[in-house]
Amino acid sequence: MGSLELRQVKKSFGAVDVIKGVDLTVADGEFVVFVGPSGCGKSTLLRIIAGLEDQTAGAVLIDGKRVDATPPAKREIAMVFQTYALYPHLSVKGNMELGLRQAGAPEATIAERVKKASEILHLEPYLDRKPSALSGGQRQRVAIGRAIVREPKLFLFDEPLSNLDAALRVNTRLEIAKLHRLLKATIIYVTHDQVEAMTLADKIVVLNAGRIEQVGTPMELYHRPANLFVAGFIGSPKMNFLTGQVAEKAGATTVGIRPEHLSLSRESGAFAGVVAHAERLGADTFVYVEADDGALLTVRVIGDTDADAGDRVFLTPTGPVHRFDGGGVRVGE
Amino acid sequence: MSRARTSLPRTIAAHGILITYTIIALFPVILIVMNSFKSRKAIFASPLTLPGPETYDPIGYTTVLGQGDFTGYFINSLIVTCGSLAGVLLFGAMAAFALSEYRFRMNTLTGLYLALGIMIPIRLGTIGILKFMVGANLVNTHLALILVYTAQGLPLAVFILSEFMRTVSDDLKNAGRIDGLSEYRIFFRLVLPLVRPAMATVAVFTMIPIWNDLWFPLILAPAESTKTVTLGAQVFIGQFVTNWNAVLAALSLAIVPVLVLYLIFSKSLIRGITSGAVK
Numbered sequence: 001m002g003s004l005e006l007r008q009v010k011k012s013f014g015a016v017d018v019i020k021g022v023d024l025t026v027a028d029g030e031f032v033v034f035v036g037p038s039g040c041g042k043s044t045l046l047r048i049i050a051g052l053e054d055q056t057a058g059a060v061l062i063d064g065k066r067v068d069a070t071p072p073a074k075r076e077i078a079m080v081f082q083t084y085a086l087y088p089h090l091s092v093k094g095n096m097e098l099g100l101r102q103a104g105a106p107e108a109t110i111a112e113r114v115k116k117a118s119e120i121l122h123l124e125p126y127l128d129r130k131p132s133a134l135s136g137g138q139r140q141r142v143a144i145g146r147a148i149v150r151e152p153k154l155f156l157f158d159e160p161l162s163n164l165d166a167a168l169r170v171n172t173r174l175e176i177a178k179l180h181r182l183l184k185a186t187i188i189y190v191t192h193d194q195v196e197a198m199t200l201a202d203k204i205v206v207l208n209a210g211r212i213e214q215v216g217t218p219m220e221l222y223h224r225p226a227n228l229f230v231a232g233f234i235g236s237p238k239m240n241f242l243t244g245q246v247a248e249k250a251g252a253t254t255v256g257i258r259p260e261h262l263s264l265s266r267e268s269g270a271f272a273g274v275v276a277h278a279e280r281l282g283a284d285t286f287v288y289v290e291a292d293d294g295a296l297l298t299v300r301v302i303g304d305t306d307a308d309a310g311d312r313v314f315l316t317p318t319g320p321v322h323r324f325d326g327g328g329v330r331v332g333e
Numbered sequence: 334m335s336r337a338r339t340s341l342p343r344t345i346a347a348h349g350i351l352i353t354y355t356i357i358a359l360f361p362v363i364l365i366v367m368n369s370f371k372s373r374k375a376i377f378a379s380p381l382t383l384p385g386p387e388t389y390d391p392i393g394y395t396t397v398l399g400q401g402d403f404t405g406y407f408i409n410s411l412i413v414t415c416g417s418l419a420g421v422l423l424f425g426a427m428a429a430f431a432l433s434e435y436r437f438r439m440n441t442l443t444g445l446y447l448a449l450g451i452m453i454p455i456r457l458g459t460i461g462i463l464k465f466m467v468g469a470n471l472v473n474t475h476l477a478l479i480l481v482y483t484a485q486g487l488p489l490a491v492f493i494l495s496e497f498m499r500t501v502s503d504d505l506k507n508a509g510r511i512d513g514l515s516e517y518r519i520f521f522r523l524v525l526p527l528v529r530p531a532m533a534t535v536a537v538f539t540m541i542p543i544w545n546d547l548w549f550p551l552i553l554a555p556a557e558s559t560k561t562v563t564l565g566a567q568v569f570i571g572q573f574v575t576n577w578n579a580v581l582a583a584l585s586l587a588i589v590p591v592l593v594l595y596l597i598f599s600k601s602l603i604r605g606i607t608s609g610a611v612k
Contacts, residue, residue, distance in 0.1 A: 083504045
């Protein structure tokens with residue numbers, strides 16, 4: 001009911017190649033997150049799927065049918081935008097109805113679907129308000145409601161949480177996860193925030209400079225990153241990378257150790273260094289250690305620690321040490 | 334902090350400057366209106382005094398309304414101004430939308446070509462325009478003036494409106510596309526309402542030179558049936574004798590429609606002018 005396939009999709013703006021050949025399959029009901037740094041082409045890829053942008057080469061298939069020449073309105077998709085993009089002159093109800101009305105759906109269907117969507121999103125009290133009279137969170141719910149009423153094959157989310165404040169972002173994230181479970185819909189979600197990607201996705205697609213770096217479940221990406229880029233992008237705080245003697249000893253060009261896989265000691269350990277700074281968050285503490293060979297390492301300590309700036313400490317890996325070759329490809333642990 | 338911003342000397346100075354400027358700007362207008370109600374002798378004897386019981390004389394207005402078809406001239410001016418305004422706003426906004434929204438070959442060049450008209454006065458092409466109008470059998474019609482004024486107003490309109498249209502959220506237009514709205518509905522229902530302040534600004538800047546123009550009515554439409562107010566008022570200005578009463582009365586009357594149009598647009602106009610500066 002809602003599968004997607006991309007075959008060698010490419011996009012160039014003039015001489016600039018933004019998407020350099022992307023192959024991807026998304027199964028029905030999957031929640032797929034495109035994640036990557038800004039400018040990696042993730043939004044462009046989403047717009048190509050939506051039909052708002054034409055690909056330079058390659059094919060887009062929805063439910064096995066090529067939709068390259070199909071206009072956005074006929075692709076049976078719905079999109080939620082970062083800036084909400086509600087129609088300012090229409091009420092909440094009008095915003096939700098417009099798509100169906102354009103498609104010529106019967107009044108009864110429209111009313112029923114709007115009712116259902118507003119129940120799911122708790123929008124009933126606001127149906128007659130204009131978007132300008134709503135808060136940011138409410139506006140985003142209306143935008144999601146506008147997508148739901150269309151009962152599309154594909155939901156496309158373009159950084160929907162970026163304009164919300166931190167608390168609301170966590171709430172809305174939960175809502176979206178619940179919604180996915182409730183609707184069992186296929187969702188493609190674009191974000192630059194790896195936390196959103198990790199918490200929401202069935203499958204994460206890591207993009208960098210117009211190419212797919214790795215596709216996998218959040219835990220696959222965390223435990224077995226394919227290369228340096230994915231290793232550095234997934235996980236917070238960032239994975240520590242060490243080159244030089246330490247790496248050579250492990251038979252690699254670079255080794256990576258996650259901050260949570262290092263232990264801190266005052267007596268002895270694999271690497272020695274001086275604490276540059278300690279960030280205390282309550283539940284855990286991030287200690288930044290300047291190793292003797294010059295590298296800056298991050299250590300995640302559960303709870304509090306007495307280590308403070310200037311202290312001499314020793315670090316020992318307690319978990320997997322990822323090894324990468326000269327080309328940045330992961331070769332083992 | 335807040336005291337410094339509202340200090341009395343500053344307020345007085347600011348208002349002093351504004352009031353001085355207002356007086357300078359309004360002085361000629363007031364002078365015209367004032368003298369239009371006076372007798373010819375009084376106009377020359379004491380041009381700066383208000384009309385009193387002795388000097389009051391509506392002769393100017395009776396001349397204007399009695400001689401020639403001034404109501405007709407007014408209607409002509411209104412038809413030409415409103416027609417051109419509609420043309421400039423509609424086609425200017427459409428061109429601006431295309432330039433700001435669609436990527437196509439020669440986009441920048443087309444934009445520059447359209448903007449060139451801001452710098453080159455259309456009057457340079459008068460002879461060509463006249464030949465064309467004669468050939469097309471449009472001399473002495475309202476349409477001739479409307480066409481010329483639309484062409485004259487378009488460059489500035491396209492230039493201003495395309496800048497404003499770039500600020501309209503892409504997401505909103507794309508949301509419309511996904512909901513199945515046609516490009517025309519996106520333009521008319523989503524984009525135009527959002528650039529209304531800019532439209533008002535363009536309307537005022539376009540309207541005033543058209544209303545005041547003497548050149549093209551004189552050349553393209555001097556017939557009695559198509560004469561505009563500005564051209565009509567020239568009847569009273571002779572090489573040797575000028576009927577000042579009538580000229581001043583005609584000018585005073587000509588202010589009214591522009592004033593009305595300005596008041597209609599002004600609320601949006603102020604928003605349009607300040608929208609870049611004050612956020």
